[in-house]
Amino acid sequence: MSKKTNKNIKVQLLKGFKDILPEHEKYWFYVVDKVIKIVKDYNLSFINTPVLEEAQLFERTVGEGSDIVHKEMYKFNLPKGDSEDGGKTVVLRPEGTAAVMRAYIEHGMLNQPQPVKLWYLMPMFRREKPQSGRFRQHHQFGIEVIGDQAPVIDAQVMIIVYSFLKYLGLDIKFPVNSIGDRECRPAYINALTSYLSSRQRQLCTDCKRRLKTNPLRVLDCKEEKCQLILEDAPQIVDYLCDECRNHFVAVLEYLDELDIPYELDNKLVRGIDYYERTTFEVVLKNPDEDGKNLSLGGGGRYDGLSEQLGGRPAPGVGVGLGIERIIGALRTAGVEIPSFVRYEVFIAQLGKEAKKKALRLFEDLKAEGWRVAEAFSKDSLSTQLEKADKLGVQYALILGQKEIMDGTIILRDMSSGMQEEVNFEKIKDVLKKRITQPQVIVRDLDDGDQEKDGEN
């Protein structure tokens, strides 16, 4: 009986998760299309890692003091005896960099020409409060350049991000900072800790904890009372060693060279333990109505990460951009998105034999690059033509019993309704003359939203 009742309980989406629906398709394809363009432009290689990883991969690198590890990971144990991994504590991947570095080490990419330039598009999982409007599963387009510590690489990663978002029609800037390295940061953390300890009682609850686990993290607390205390706090820039200072200055010079908009932000630490030297955020150039900068993602340098994972030294720098954030920004900015699917021809059929021949014709046209639509499950011609009309195709091809006997096909101009009979064998030639084909949607930012016909 209880079973019966259970069946009637509606199964629903988990809180904080989101379905990606057909109505989101055009945004996704628009963004993915630009991802493909940018990774080709800059010759980045594809990598994706599993959703499930050992918990310690992130605990050891992102750090126990970070919000991600402290409270946001989906963490559970594999059943004992499940495999040789049975009993291990695993998590749903909360971020990409540590996972990509694990793969870099595990697959000996250190032996390839350095740096190795990688990109990924993968879902991330963070158990954030669902009511804050953040999603517990989101997707990130990330870039990791591993195996070189030259400052020009840091600048290049930011240049790639800048170009990518420009392709999309989004104008951004980079808050940027250097948080020093293993040499010079400890002295800064000491100075910051002693400054904050003397004012501990005025800090928010979170910051009181951060002071013990990850004092740097206090710097990006949004609480007003903490901000007030930070005004007179020691600044990292005064503690950078010569190497770190020179590295940072060089990064900024490369950015200046290409007029990449950045602003120095001496409180930007990004709250992840593996970062060293350059850290940056990617924010929309124009603040929203509340004067807030919408962040699309961020990144930084992680020269010690490989060693934290037991690998040989492999300095790197990377960035992660939230796809859902980008789509939200596109919608807010009112960027016009070209529809992804554009049908050129509709095939309508009438009768059993015609349906078979139409199926074949669909495959033939598709193979030659036409974008073909159909409604093969419908028998009524008017229903089919209605659909053709809705899809906005220029031409419909109509195949009936009579046309099959005569070896012809009807070509219908959907806007005028004019119909003509065409030799079936000649139909492709006729279509080629009528439609500039195949139609490729090209969108150039400087040309506004115009669509051009192009060649494939």
Ligand SMILES: [Zn+2]
């Ligand atoms: Zn605080």
Ligand SMILES: [Zn+2]
């Ligand atoms: Zn340093």
